[in-house]
Amino acid sequence: MLFTEDFLQYVWKFRLFDLKALITTDGETIEILSPGLQNTHAGPDFHDAKVRIGNTLWVGNAEVHISSSEWKKHGHQTDNAYHNVILHVVYKHDEEVYHPNGSPIPTLELHNRIPPELYQRYHHLIFGEQQIIPCEKAIGSIDGLILQNWLTRVLVERLQNRSIALNQALAANRGDWEETFYQVLAANFGFKVNALPFELLAKSLPQNILAKHKNNPMQIEALIFGQAGFLTDDLQDDYPNTLKTEYRFLQKKYKLQPIEKHLWKFLRLRPLNFPTIRLAQFAALVSRSNHLFSKVLDTREPEALYKLFSEVTVNPYWDNHYQFDKPSVPVAKTLGKSSVNILLLNTLCLILFAYGNHHQQERYINRSLKLLELIPVEKNRIIDNFALLGVKVKTAYESQALLELKNSYCDHKKCLQCGVGIKILKLA
Template sequence: MQEDFLHYIWQHQYFDKTDLQTEAGEIITVLRPGNRNADAGPDFLGARLQIGEVEWNGAVEIHLSASDWARHQHQIDPKYDQVVLHVVYTADHAVRRTNGTLVPTLALASRLAPELLQRYQRLLSAPPTALPCAPFLMQVPGITRAMMVERALLERVEQKAAGIEALHQQLGADWEATAYHALATAFGFQKNSESLARLAKALPLNIVRRHRHDVRQLEALVFGQAGFLGEAAETETDSYITGLRNEYMFLAHKYNLASSALPVHAWNFLRLRPANFPTVRLSQFAALLHARPTLFDALLTAADVLTLEQFFAAPLSEYWREHYRPGRTGKVPILGRSSAQLLVTNVVVPLRVAYARYVGQPELTESAVALLNQLPAERNHLTEPYEALNFSHRSAADSQGLLALGRSYCEPRHCLRCAIGSHVLRQNKVLR
């Protein structure tokens, strides 16, 4: 058993309250269990209890064993002097505050319904590869499942938006720069995200703005700062790359860029198809910067996903339509539809939510999340188990919700915080 289980039991009062007494025999009436405390100090604050003839307002501390009080050094911590009830599974020791006064203790071992405890143990003991609630899902209403997936989705979007907000603060509250850095990172599509994030820092937006009208200068800056314009045998007779190299040497000297340029080994080509090579993504990113004068306003105001897909599909320059890498030929497509849809999910939606929070317009959050309903579902090994259990999976909103449910609740076994797990546990609880 984990202590979180007792927190859950106390918060929801899922125990037998018949003839409720402290270990000293005083009658307990729970008037208000209190609120979970996420900070340092007792587990529940603002509790209201009647113990014997006295009504108490204070804190409740929870442990598996009463002796954990001393093991955690609460007897010398003034924060725990406000505790009016010590709730434990087993009461193996009397506990006292810093002034020596006794803290009333309530033991729950004999007050928990066996069915409740058995279900909890089954959830925790499920194999790592299995969804812990799978054997019980037939008992969970569809509305409970759907609401939990939606909750997980919103938590995932808010988490991504928090990352955008932090980036916005780092960049001096400049939304255009925020969009530039967020898009650069996302253009790495996981395998090269970190390197593209580094490139955005090494190539400031104010320099990009000065040269975005000239595609040759822009590509020189992008590929030069990325480390791909060094001398190499395969580009020895490539006049276009030679021209970019000369252009970059001039611009790098002008803006003092060379010291911040990335080494070519910072980029990952391993196990990537040519269409996903970092050089291809850099050419697509450079094309976007050249063709779209503003980023943030377009990402914020696009009416639908189709408009955004067209925005991201900027035409490549003539050289990069025919080269996967400097000096290596091959047909290169513009940014594909599926890649554009990933950018909507990972950049546009959280960017809009972050902006909505910044300007205090929650309705913008709803419209941002609504974009996910226009995108097709993302199917992979992480969503397959949920589809097999008949979870709805019709759009990217469902995919993102299921991914969040798995990573934030199912994998770490946070069933007690999940509405589905909570419903499972409530099925056979015995309350009096």
């Protein structure tokens, strides 16, 4: 048989082996009362296992290996963490192992006790030649409730993983959630292509400076376009020149240093996605929403959060411009539905989850998950492939979970740690 230690741990954890007439390698009868709790950290594989060997009840740790000789190969005989192992579970017993006091460690050999059909299902998952995911032929038949419960767990894992970078930014901002939210929002306004210059802009222009000019949209626009480096050139139109004049005064007042203009990317972008338009939209959002993070926390209905972003109105100058001094055909420059959805997904859902998790307040976590249920599913190859396999995907709640499932489990063939994989292996 070809398998990994993970498979043997799975077999032991769920007792998927022949339990009749169990005996240890030295001939004593053994009864498995509890396989214990699996340990995913350093130390024995299972804690608090409970077994009866002969007439004695034992409670302690269990260690799982493919062969007994791996005990010494892994150096367990000199590791204090393994001194209270009460049972050594192996596929093949090829060597006696002992406690430090010289007494042999009871060993259970599972050779010839694992059902062939269970191994075949495992082998097909891990070593098969699937095109999309290991369980592509079976996932469509998994009970919807089982799949949904697992996707919820995986979605939470995704949000927890994505919160790590946010928590690092929070630490750098000395626990200031307003400033952290402002920086994350700014980076996401760059929509990947211009995420870096937007992030640098936000860090060069603290949110508390903008808050001082909350009643003067023109000054907020001047600060944002000035710090972005777009007010250093000779300009012709009245609007950018007014911004330039305002910025020169504010720059000296706050001792500001703009970022380099060349960092902004225009190439291969649709005009509506030009950084100048995104900066105008960002300025409009900041102008109409002082203390935006507090407003997000206070807004209980997800629909209201969508409205907060969708009703952003830029300065009229941009109605017939995509760049300074370059007139264009009049086109509304409001944030489109897809852009709003991306901002809600990558900013609001994440910040609400991270804030709720940080302060252990379930209402914000639940609000984050509810918002994900209102955001339409993203369109990408991974989600399209899951749909082809019969997995129903309606909202970002499912699609975000499936992205995490694919990237963290399927791609690494962690079927034995996946609720879907476990269910498939346990099918009769």
